[in-house]
Amino acid sequence: MSAPLILLKGVTKSYTRGKQTVPIFERLDMTIPTQDFVAIMGPSGSGKTTLLNLLGGIDKPSGGEIVFDGKRMDNLDESRLAGFRAGNVGFIFQFYNLMPMLTASQNVELPLLLTKLGPKARGDRVKTALEIVGLSDRARHKPSELSGGQQQRVAIARAIVSDPKLLLCDEPTGDLDRETAGEILSMLQTLNRDLGKTIVMVTHDPEAARFAKRTLHLDKGHFSEKDLAA
Amino acid sequence: MGRTLTQIGTVTAMNLRSLPQRKWTSLATVVAIALVTGVLLAFLAMANGFQATVAGTGASDVMIAMRKGSESEINSTLMREQVLLLQEAPGLAKASDGKPLMSPELYVIVDGIKKSSGLKANLPLRGLGPLANEVRRGITIVSGRMFQPGTNELVVGRAVSKQFRGFELGAKMRLASQNWVVVGEFDAGGTVFESEIWADVAVLQGLYQRGSTVQTVRARMTDPANLEKIRAFSEADPRLKLDVKSEKDFYAGQSRNIGDLILYLGWPLAIAMSFGALAGALNTMFASVDARTREIATLRAIGFRGTPAFIGTMVESLILAAIGGLVGAVGTYLLFDGLSAATLGGNFTQVVFSLKLSWSLVLQGLILALVIGVAGGVFPAWRAARVPLLAAFKEQ
Ligand SMILES: Nc1ncnc2c1ncn2[C@@H]1O[C@H](COP(=O)(O)OP(=O)(O)OP(=O)(O)O)[C@@H](O)[C@H]1O
Ligand SMILES: [Mg+2]
Numbered sequence: 001m002s003a004p005l006i007l008l009k010g011v012t013k014s015y016t017r018g019k020q021t022v023p024i025f026e027r028l029d030m031t032i033p034t035q036d037f038v039a040i041m042g043p044s045g046s047g048k049t050t051l052l053n054l055l056g057g058i059d060k061p062s063g064g065e066i067v068f069d070g071k072r073m074d075n076l077d078e079s080r081l082a083g084f085r086a087g088n089v090g091f092i093f094q095f096y097n098l099m100p101m102l103t104a105s106q107n108v109e110l111p112l113l114l115t116k117l118g119p120k121a122r123g124d125r126v127k128t129a130l131e132i133v134g135l136s137d138r139a140r141h142k143p144s145e146l147s148g149g150q151q152q153r154v155a156i157a158r159a160i161v162s163d164p165k166l167l168l169c170d171e172p173t174g175d176l177d178r179e180t181a182g183e184i185l186s187m188l189q190t191l192n193r194d195l196g197k198t199i200v201m202v203t204h205d206p207e208a209a210r211f212a213k214r215t216l217h218l219d220k221g222h223f224s225e226k227d228l229a230a
Numbered sequence: 231m232g233r234t235l236t237q238i239g240t241v242t243a244m245n246l247r248s249l250p251q252r253k254w255t256s257l258a259t260v261v262a263i264a265l266v267t268g269v270l271l272a273f274l275a276m277a278n279g280f281q282a283t284v285a286g287t288g289a290s291d292v293m294i295a296m297r298k299g300s301e302s303e304i305n306s307t308l309m310r311e312q313v314l315l316l317q318e319a320p321g322l323a324k325a326s327d328g329k330p331l332m333s334p335e336l337y338v339i340v341d342g343i344k345k346s347s348g349l350k351a352n353l354p355l356r357g358l359g360p361l362a363n364e365v366r367r368g369i370t371i372v373s374g375r376m377f378q379p380g381t382n383e384l385v386v387g388r389a390v391s392k393q394f395r396g397f398e399l400g401a402k403m404r405l406a407s408q409n410w411v412v413v414g415e416f417d418a419g420g421t422v423f424e425s426e427i428w429a430d431v432a433v434l435q436g437l438y439q440r441g442s443t444v445q446t447v448r449a450r451m452t453d454p455a456n457l458e459k460i461r462a463f464s465e466a467d468p469r470l471k472l473d474v475k476s477e478k479d480f481y482a483g484q485s486r487n488i489g490d491l492i493l494y495l496g497w498p499l500a501i502a503m504s505f506g507a508l509a510g511a512l513n514t515m516f517a518s519v520d521a522r523t524r525e526i527a528t529l530r531a532i533g534f535r536g537t538p539a540f541i542g543t544m545v546e547s548l549i550l551a552a553i554g555g556l557v558g559a560v561g562t563y564l565l566f567d568g569l570s571a572a573t574l575g576g577n578f579t580q581v582v583f584s585l586k587l588s589w590s591l592v593l594q595g596l597i598l599a600l601v602i603g604v605a606g607g608v609f610p611a612w613r614a615a616r617v618p619l620l621a622a623f624k625e626q
Binding site: 049083110113116 | 532625
C-alpha cells in the first residue's frame with residue numbers, strides 16, 4: 001500500500017442558506033492513497049461535487065483537516081490555494097469548460113502560463129499532452145469545431161499538461177454517449193496506470209465506476225465502501 | 231512579472247476575441263460615449279473658435295479710449311473737446327501733415343436678417359473717422375471700393391455679406407430712415423471686424439443726433455509701450471480721465487466672458503450626458519462579465535488569480551471607451567470643424583466665427599471618454615475578480 005496522497009480527518013462542511021445552516025458532511029474521514037483511482041457515487045445532492053471541491057482546494061471545509069502530500073491545505077489563504085491548485089490538481093468537468101475563443105493547443109497551454117516555463121518549453125509540453133490524448137491533428141481547432149468526446153480529451157490534456165499528481169473529474173462522461181464515454185474512461189485508466197496519476201471521479205454511472213480501482217458510495221454525509229475492483 | 235503579464239495578456243485577448251458575441255450592446259456603448267465626446271468637443275471647439283476670432287482682433291499698437299467704466303464701445307461717449315485733447319497725447323503716430331493717426335468712432339446697432347434662420351439679429355454699424363484706414367491695418371477691400379466720406383455709402387465685412395440677407399455689393403437698404411447703398415466688401419483677417427458694417431462717422435452723427443459726440447477714439451501709437459504714457463496723460467487731465475487700453479487687450483477681455491460662458495455650458499452638458507453613457511457602459515460590462523462567468527471560474531479553478539480577470543475586464547471597457555472617444559472626435563472634426571457659427575458678442579451684437587478643434591481639445595474629449603470607461607469598467611471588473619469558483623461546475 002502506497003503512502004496516502006490525501007487524508008480527510010473529521011471534515012465537516014455546511015452551507016448557510018439564508019438563516020438556515022445546511023450540513024453536508026459531519027466528521028467525514030477519508031484516505032486516498034497515491035495512484036488510487038476512486039469512483040464516487042451517490043444520490044443527487046449527497047455532496048459529491050462538494051467533496052471534489054474540498055479535495056481540489058476550490059472550497060474550504062467548515063471544520064476538520066485536509067492533508068495533501070503530508071501538508072495541511074485546509075487553512076491556506078485564497079492566493080496560496082490558487083497556487084496549490086495550479087501545482088497539484090487537474091480538473092476535468094462534465095461540460096469540458098474549454099475557452100471557446102482559444103484553439104485546442106491554446107486551451108491546453110493555459111495551466112502552463114502559471115509556471116516559469118518559456119514559450120518553447122510550453123509548446124513542447126502542449127504537444128506531448130495532445131499526443132497523449134490522441135488529438136495532435138486537432139491542435140488548431142476551436143472547441144466549437146470538435147465533438148464532445150474530442151473536447152473532453154482536450155480538457156484532459158489541459159488537466160495533465162502541468163503534470164499534477166491529482167486529477168479530479170466531476171461526471172467526466174455525463175454528457176457523452178456510451179462509446180465515447182468508454183474511450184474517455186480508458187484514457188483515465190491509462191493515465192492512472194501508466195503515468196501514476198491519482199484520480200478521484202464522481203459519476204452516476206455504475207458502468208463508468210467499473211473503470212476505477214474502487215468505488216465509494218456517498219449518502220447522507222457518509223461513505224459506505226464496496227470494493228468493485230475485483 | 232513576465233508570467234503575470236502573459237496571464238493578463240491571454241485573458242484580455244480572450245475577452246476581446248469574444249467581443250463580437252456582444253456586438254450590439256458594445257456598439258450601443260461606443261455610440262453613447264461617442265455622442266458625449268462629440269457634444270463636449272463641439273462646445274469646446276465653439277469656445278475655442280470664438281476666442282480665436284475675438285482675441286485675434288485688435289492690434290497692440292492701436293490704443294482705444296472710452297469713457298471710464300464703460301466696458302464696451304456701446305456704453306461709451308466722448309465729447310468733441312475730449313477728442314481734441316487726446317490729439318495732444320504723447321507717443322501717437324503722425325500723418326505727413328503732422329496730425330495724429332486717430333479715428334473718432336461711433337458704434338450703433340442695426341437689424342439684420344440671418345440667411346440661415348430668417349430671424350432678426352443685431353449688427354454693429356460703425357462710423358469711422360477720416361484717418362481710420364491708417365489707424366487699422368490688415369483691412370482689405372475685396373470687392374467694390376471704400377465709402378466716400380459724407381455720403382450714405384456702406385462697406386460690409388465678409389461675414390456680414392455671407393451670413394445676412396441683402397448686404398451684397400450694390401444692395402440698397404434703409405437704415406435710420408435713410409437710403410443706403412453697399413459699395414464695398416472688406417476682409418479683416420477673420421477678426422470681429424468682419425461682422426461689422428462701416429460708414430462715415432460724420433454722416434452717422436447727423437443721422438443719430440449725436441451732435442459732435444463720438445463713442446470711442448482709436449489711435450495708432452509709434453510703439454505699444456507708449457500706452458502707459460498716454461494713460462498717464464489722460465489721468466493727469468481731469469477733463470479726460472478715460473479708460474485707455476490697447477485694442478488687443480480690449481478684445482481679449484471681451485472674448486473671455488463669452489468664451490467662458492460657452493465652456494461653462496459645454497462641460498455640464500457633457501457631464502450630464504456622461505451619466506447616461508456610464509449607465510450603458512456598466513450594463514454592457516456587467517453583461518460581459520456574466521457571459522464569461524464560467525470561463526473566469528474555470529481559469530480560477532486552474533489556478534489563475536483574480537487579477538487577470540479584473541484587468542481583462544477593465545481593458546475591454548477602456549477599449550470600448552477609447553473607440554467611442556475617437557469616433558466622437560473624428561465625427562466632430564468632420565461635422566463641425568471650420569463650420570461657421572455666430573453668437574452674441576460683448577455688445578449683444580453678432581460675432582461670426584468658426585468652430586476650431588485642436589489636439590488639446592481632442593485630448594480633453596478622449597480623457598472624458600476614458601473616465602467613463604474606467605468608471606464603467608471598475609465595478610464589473612471587481613465582480614469578475616470575485617466570481618465564485620463553484621460556478622465552474624455549473625452548466626451555463
Ligand atoms: N454554494 C452552495 N450554497 C448552498 N448550498 C449548496 C452550495 N453548493 C451545494 N449546496 C448544497 O449542498 C448539497 C450537496 O451539493 P453537491 O453539489 O455537492 O451535490 P452532488 O452530490 O454533486 O449532486 P449532483 O449529483 O446533483 O451533482 C446540495 O443539497 C446542494 O443544494
Ligand atoms: Mg455534482
